[in-house]
Amino acid sequence: MSNQGEFSTRRGSIDQRERCSICSGALLAAIELPALPLTDTFCLTPVQEAFKQPELFRSAAALSIVDQRLLYCQACGHGQLQNLIAPEQLYGSHYCFRSSASATARKGTDFFMAVLDEVASDRRFRCALDLGCNDLYLLGRLASRAELRVGIDPVWGGREDERADKSILLFGKNVDAVDLNALPEKPDLIVCRHTLEHLVEPRQVVESLMNSAADDALFIFEVPGFDGLLERLRFDQVFHQHAQYFTLASFLRLLDGVGGRYLLHRYNYHDWGAMAVVFARGKTAAQPEARRWLPAEIQSRYRLFQAQMRLSKEALDLHTDGIVYGYGAAQMLPVLGYHLGTDFGELVAVLDDDPAKDGLGYWNLPVKVMHSSHVGDLAQSTVLITAVDNVQGIMQKLLSQRPRHIIYPLSII
Numbered sequence: 001m002s003n004q005g006e007f008s009t010r011r012g013s014i015d016q017r018e019r020c021s022i023c024s025g026a027l028l029a030a031i032e033l034p035a036l037p038l039t040d041t042f043c044l045t046p047v048q049e050a051f052k053q054p055e056l057f058r059s060a061a062a063l064s065i066v067d068q069r070l071l072y073c074q075a076c077g078h079g080q081l082q083n084l085i086a087p088e089q090l091y092g093s094h095y096c097f098r099s100s101a102s103a104t105a106r107k108g109t110d111f112f113m114a115v116l117d118e119v120a121s122d123r124r125f126r127c128a129l130d131l132g133c134n135d136l137y138l139l140g141r142l143a144s145r146a147e148l149r150v151g152i153d154p155v156w157g158g159r160e161d162e163r164a165d166k167s168i169l170l171f172g173k174n175v176d177a178v179d180l181n182a183l184p185e186k187p188d189l190i191v192c193r194h195t196l197e198h199l200v201e202p203r204q205v206v207e208s209l210m211n212s213a214a215d216d217a218l219f220i221f222e223v224p225g226f227d228g229l230l231e232r233l234r235f236d237q238v239f240h241q242h243a244q245y246f247t248l249a250s251f252l253r254l255l256d257g258v259g260g261r262y263l264l265h266r267y268n269y270h271d272w273g274a275m276a277v278v279f280a281r282g283k284t285a286a287q288p289e290a291r292r293w294l295p296a297e298i299q300s301r302y303r304l305f306q307a308q309m310r311l312s313k314e315a316l317d318l319h320t321d322g323i324v325y326g327y328g329a330a331q332m333l334p335v336l337g338y339h340l341g342t343d344f345g346e347l348v349a350v351l352d353d354d355p356a357k358d359g360l361g362y363w364n365l366p367v368k369v370m371h372s373s374h375v376g377d378l379a380q381s382t383v384l385i386t387a388v389d390n391v392q393g394i395m396q397k398l399l400s401q402r403p404r405h406i407i408y409p410l411s412i413i
């Protein structure tokens with residue numbers, strides 16, 4: 001455990017953080033993640049050829065790893081990454097596959113809508129603003145709830161006209177490049193799903209949204225919960241793209257700092273341990289109980305997770321003389337491999353039910369993706385579940401096909 005106060009320099013395209021993004025408190029190093037690989041590294045078939053040339057593979061792999069460290073603020077209970085890679089490197093030129101909203105994401109939106117209904121079932125909004133509106137699915141679900149709908153997301157940069165629903169006002173930019181005070185109507189519903197954790201300065205963003213919202217605005221923000229991650233030993237969910245790891249305690253501290261009044265929170269454990277928090281302007285009268293984790297607790301849970309990964313890899317190794325498939329071509333696969341201690345080179349392929357992924361590879365893993373219809377009988381095979389967040393659907397499918405062995409690398413479902 002060391003104080004990270006000395007790190008505040010910008011080194012190349014990596015920005016090193018020294019103070020807590022939420023309360024400006026000092027940060028402790030909670031977990032070391034040396035040479036953590038990048039995720040979202042799908043690539044097209046020809047790149048697989050590179051893996052036949054070890055030199056080329058090693059240099060590609062070397063480009064895709066960055067030393068990482070998870071920091072923790074004891075003052076407010078917030079987790080954050082030390083090394084923030086520039087967005088153009090994280091989401092940039094190597095990107096060749098963007099998944100459409102998955103079944104999990106759609107179910108996650110059901111959860112979000114249920115939270116909205118719980119606090120405002122009868123309310124109709126003048127203007128709903130979605131920060132990080134992605135494929136506009138959530139704004140679509142809000143069509144009957146708001147007169148005007150506004151979406152902000154840099155993924156739409158330069159192709160705003162391609163949106164199917166022209167009644168949505170769309171800004172393909174970062175939120176700080178949008179003049180929120182110039183909107184035709186002050187937003188009275190501000191929603192944000194799985195976006196805040198990507199931002200370097202989440203507090204400033206929430207503050208500016210609060211300042212440009214209507215007086216009676218309702219805010220519903222959903223983030224992957226750090227409490228849920230720790231409870232479920234999901235350290236494979238710590239990766240370069242998530243800069244912020246909110247606990248309920250740190251979210252409440254954030255509200256306190258920006259003049260937000262806490263109204264309600266709900267957890268969705270089966271979608272990234274998600275936590276939705278509802279708030280308005282004003283001061284919180286009574287805050288709910290929020291667990292504060294000790295750094296030693298975080299570290300002992302990480303050791304437990306590592307032990308689980310070791311055991312799963314040892315179990316997998318007992319079967320690698322036969323036919324072994326992975327199931328589920330997750331974007332997070334490089335990080336799962338990192339913790340398991342494998343590049344998945346021992347797999348015949350990673351099977352996936354999405355035809356759009358058939359034939360893809362990962363530019364930092366020597367394994368190819370194959371549509372599940374290409375393999376017939378799995379009865380003689382061992383299958384490792386590689387999309388751990390989709391275990392339920394994959395398991396249902398596998399149990400009907402009944403491979404010889406199914407290995408699930410985690411113990412909590």
Ligand SMILES: [Zn+2]
Pocket residue numbers: 020021022023024025073074075076077078
């Ligand atoms: Zn803090």
